[in-house]
Amino acid sequence: MFTVTVRDHMMVAHSFRGEVFGPAQRLHGATYVVDASFSGPELGPDGILLDIGAATGLLHEVLAGLTYRNLDDDPAFSGTNTSTEVLAQVVADRLAPGVASLGPVTRLVVTLHESHVAWASYERALEEAR
Amino acid sequence: MFTVTVRDHMMVAHSFRGEVFGPAQRLHGATYVVDASFSGPELGPDGILLDIGAATGLLHEVLAGLTYRNLDDDPAFSGTNTSTEVLAQVVADRLAPGVASLGPVTRLVVTLHESHVAWASYERALEEAR
């Protein structure tokens, strides 16, 4: 199994609803350093799983739809806590449609680092490109 | 699958028995930077797998039972080499009982970084909270 990972970041504001969140119920923010990992059992004809430049471009495009925003104002997240786990899934699900054209990828993991001491990831299968 | 990881550290003295260890048979020490990764297939009602603050607290509590000690003097490790692998398992097994109350976690991985060029981890299943 081969895995290729590319890294970018986004900077968002948000607040959480629920007593468990304590002071994070206030409006605050985060830099998420985002790692997108693409896996597949074999390489394509050029000897790569996918073009790292194209993968970086796809990730950047997905993050452009989230960064420099207050996520509390984004209708896509109405009624949802935009936790690190939820945002990892959002990024993965938004990456998925574009992955098929990149290469023979069957699995995707997105990891969001919210600080030097905490991070979260979401892993999902992909239908392979054909 | 979702995974949340939190990081802390401990600082211990110990020595190893066995020729394979060479100079590490002498009493020496290590900082272990410890990553505890909690995984589960779905999020709880608040949109999180577990509260990162509570997970950090649980990890800190487990490490408090090990840090600033000479592990050679700890009866729990009598006759055992407290290798990085063994300590990863010890931390995971001591975390396990407290995880059920944190959230719907089914798998736990503990990684101990002993330097910038070597680390070890132990992965185990958990019975899910109910």
Added chain:
Amino acid sequence: MFTVTVRDHMMVAHSFRGEVFGPAQRLHGATYVVDASFSGPELGPDGILLDIGAATGLLHEVLAGLTYRNLDDDPAFSGTNTSTEVLAQVVADRLAPGVASLGPVTRLVVTLHESHVAWASYERALEEAR
């Protein structure tokens, strides 16, 4: 010259005024991983410049006054862009009064990492403890 550095972090929302900031004029947020570096020409009687635990506590206390907040709502920053540079100075200046009791520190540098590809710092002198 001796220097001791401790690391912590804060998570804030804010927005910037000025065309130069582009999309960062919108309300967004950041995790700042904060390094506070304390320097002095000689060590105290215990063979340390300062107690790392006490320095960590002082930094945490200063960051507690900023984290999990929308800095746009904080009167202390009224009319000020809370850029990474400005916040580095704010943290340094708020640390300064508490440093004298920590040890013989004559210089302080605070670095705020806003992502894996950008960070800023502010350096200032301190009157030495006596």
Added chain:
Amino acid sequence: MFTVTVRDHMMVAHSFRGEVFGPAQRLHGATYVVDASFSGPELGPDGILLDIGAATGLLHEVLAGLTYRNLDDDPAFSGTNTSTEVLAQVVADRLAPGVASLGPVTRLVVTLHESHVAWASYERALEEAR
């Protein structure tokens, strides 16, 4: 499951064939920071999966056959793009014969970091030592 990882690096020149590579079709180079991860379900009699020093030595020996070279001139790679993915597999396959004597290892993952924002890995099974 236990996993032990050791890190080293190599510095190579190479070029790629294929339009997808853009400017990387020119002769250029890379530092690959290489992580070799060895996994097995149980520890050996000394309480370790393998000796970290011996694993470091094995990895260094394999990388010595690649580093400080122009891979375009190496007959082993004739007609092959020495992409990060391909090189991860090469390192893993060259490590494999030597792993059996290190300890009860059943899985091997090799990760090559080509920069702070991109890395690739190859994972393969191993026949366990006996």
Added chain:
Amino acid sequence: MFTVTVRDHMMVAHSFRGEVFGPAQRLHGATYVVDASFSGPELGPDGILLDIGAATGLLHEVLAGLTYRNLDDDPAFSGTNTSTEVLAQVVADRLAPGVASLGPVTRLVVTLHESHVAWASYERALEEAR
């Protein structure tokens, strides 16, 4: 004193002349992760030393003139060993003319990381923008 740092990277081939370089006399390559640090005693009217986006753009432009190349073929380096130290100076000197328009910067440090265990930097003064 304020300092702002931005990070990018370049990937080059080269060889060294001189017995001291041992196997690095062969054609090989390196990824240089490049940190450009801009310092000045005071902030501009927007509360920043310089625009991080503009600084990132300037650094990227300078590195574009070096990356994905065999430096042995670049006439600019004829008769020069393109050591990490030399390249740090080259990047700094090529950044310098563009810095004045970024902000009130008086000092520039460029650091090139050639691996996880070695890096080099060059520091120089700048005439301040006016």
Added chain:
Amino acid sequence: MFTVTVRDHMMVAHSFRGEVFGPAQRLHGATYVVDASFSGPELGPDGILLDIGAATGLLHEVLAGLTYRNLDDDPAFSGTNTSTEVLAQVVADRLAPGVASLGPVTRLVVTLHESHVAWASYERALEEAR
């Protein structure tokens, strides 16, 4: 000014005397990831400040005299707290005599990272090689 840095590590046991140290008065241990930074105003005839391989060798030799030991038993530290600051100075002072033969180095900084959240350094001048 040019600066070259190389990294290695050591793993020691020790204890501290003084109430300020709290639980660190017990015998415990640390991994110190050690960065040695060599600075000088100009490069030597080969276009380098010093040979990175030779600098790495010198650092490794100095650390070999400290690693895998209980520093409480080392007569060199009798009556001294082997704090991170003190050990940074010890490493710097032991490196100093060997630096002159490496290259035109005038300043030396040694940084010891004791964890991911704390590190200390010692900076000293050197008489330049001639």
